Amino acid sequence: MSEFAYTQRDFTRIRELIRKRAGIALAEAKRDMAYGRLTRLLRAGGHRSVADYLDTLERSGGTDDWQQFVNALTTNLTSFFREAHHFETLARHLRRSGAPPRQRIWCSAASTGEEAWSLAITACEAFDRLDPPVEILATDIDTACLERAGRAIYPVARIEDLSATRRKRFFQRGTGSNAGQARVLPALQRLVRFAPCNLLDARWPVQGQFDAVFCRNVMIYFDKPTQLRLLGRMVPLLHDDGLFFAGHSESFFHATEIVRSCGRSVYAPARSRVGRAA
Ligand SMILES: C[S@@+](CC[C@H](N)C(=O)[O-])C[C@H]1O[C@@H](n2cnc3c(N)ncnc32)[C@H](O)[C@@H]1O
The missing domain is CATH 1.10.155.10 (Chemotaxis receptor methyltransferase CheR, N-terminal domain)
Structure with missing residues (x-):
């Protein structure tokens, strides 16, 4: 019972x-x-x-x-470098010619932070420095998750699948009473700002244009009209050559007024010329 x-x-x-x-x-x-x-x-x-x-x-x-x-x-399943191909696409995108001197990424369903830190690591690797000209806004509706994300400390098991190079370069291993924990390097923490945001709200705490929006594995929880409405609000926040990253099971092939597919679950604003045959 x-x-x-x-x-x-x-x-x-x-x-x-x-x-x-x-x-x-x-x-x-x-x-x-x-x-x-x-x-x-x-x-x-x-x-x-x-x-x-x-x-x-x-x-x-x-x-x-x-x-x-x-x-x-909320369901908060996430991991470092989940759907790794997206981060390879992002690295190329950050290095594209004509990119603005400072680039901005919105991670809109950041959960416990692994995705945002993966974006920060990608930015460091793309520019081969720990202070790349990139800022990341990471938001989620779940405030408990955001608190954990902001602590930037994870059980070492969470980073086990990362390469030894990444583990060494971007994490500090705890010792003594912190053994078994890994802390995200302070340099990466300077690149990311966490803030609460309910995607359903009429107003979002975001300003200006983004070079990339990550909105992965959250649309699946919404019904189709809500998905389309959100897509229609997010895509205008991208620069013309910006990219929208969706989760592996979220496709927007039907939303041709708003986006154009330009890779595996990666989209460009329909208005842009990116990835379009000349
Ligand atoms: C399955 S996780 C995905 C995490 C990460 N994007 C990834 O792909 O690994 C889904 C996240 O969406 C968040 N979420 C659900 N509804 C939301 C809403 N209305 N606004 C913002 N975030 C929401 C949940 O709190 C959860 O952290």
Whole structure:
């Protein structure tokens, strides 16, 4: 028997609330997952049932309570250099002729930071220096993830798949009580700024144009109209020769008004000439 009473109606309410707050379309199959993710909050709040928790949240939930609800239901799977081919494309892109003297990248679903640090490493390698002319804005809706990202400390197992050269050049190994931990080099930390951002919000904490936008493995949680609306808002933030990087299972071949495919899950603004036959 479950610790807390949990009905189909509760799950329907959870689905509606998370869709409204974060755009996340929870599939029917995620019923048990949702329960598992919320139990810690129920226990902490002394609730008797999921319905009781949801009633309280809806009746008197403050910003923190809602944030915890969202944090609990996001899926944050990520890793260093996930879909490695994107970083090779990015390295070439950063070195393209005609690139501005300072380049900007938006990592829009940064999770616990591995993607943003991979972008910073790529920038250092592309320019062969630890202070490349690149700045990275890394955002996510999940504030708990962003806090971990900002700490820039990971279990060494997380960086095991990186080459020895990368591990040595870009991480510091903990010793003594920090053994088993690896810290991202302070030079990389200077390249990245983390900030909360709900992609569903009418206003985003971003300004100016970007050379690349990474929006990977987050669109899959949104329904098609939301995906298209977000794509239509993000792509205008790119320079004409900027690139939009999507996740491996997110394709925008149908959004020809907005983007043009120019590589494996990489897109250019439809208005640009990049990658177009002369
Ligand atoms: C599966 S992770 C992907 C992480 C990384 N981009 C990658 O590909 O490895 C999805 C991330 O999207 C974030 N997310 C979900 N809904 C969001 C929203 N409405 N606005 C911003 N981020 C959101 C989650 O918090 C989570 O960290």
